[in-house]
Ligand SMILES: [Fe+2]
């Protein structure tokens with residue numbers, strides 16, 4: 001039976017794989033916004049952007065864990081446990097990055113500049129970890145997605161993104 005909630009997206013031929021890959025791109029853009037705010041010295045915006053990034057990332061990881069990683073998938077090259085372990089590592093590293101960013105904001109002078117250099121190194125390490133994980137998903141896990149109505153992902157995800165849209169608009173206006 002047709003689920004009418006799905007019609008607009010399905011009519012365009014968009015798949016769940018497309019949407020999850022789009023979400024990976026959203027995450028990269030939020031991380032970039034956080035970094036740009038840091039460089040521009042909009043410190044509270046930088047921290048807020050990182051926290052918004054974390055909310056989106058946790059939503060994304062939770063969907064994958066509940067819908068894609070709960071049961072073994074014999075078709076994938078890598079077992080679901082590999083993906084789950086990467087999720088756990090990503091979450092741990094991000095928690096550390098947030099704590100480090102918060103303490104960076106309290107420093108001043110040379111100490112602050114040195115802390116920024118160290119923070120950027122940690123950001124790159126985290127970013128590579130995330131990118132590597134996403135690449136693995138896009139080349140393996142997402143090729144064998146179970147049948148899931150698209151709106152199960154798309155509707156709550158859009159609500160989450162919308163809740164950050166005015167923050168994003170304001171920050172982008174300041175940065176331009
Ligand atoms: Fe994932």
Ligand SMILES: [Fe+2]
Pocket residue numbers: 020024060064134137
């Ligand atoms: Fe993912």
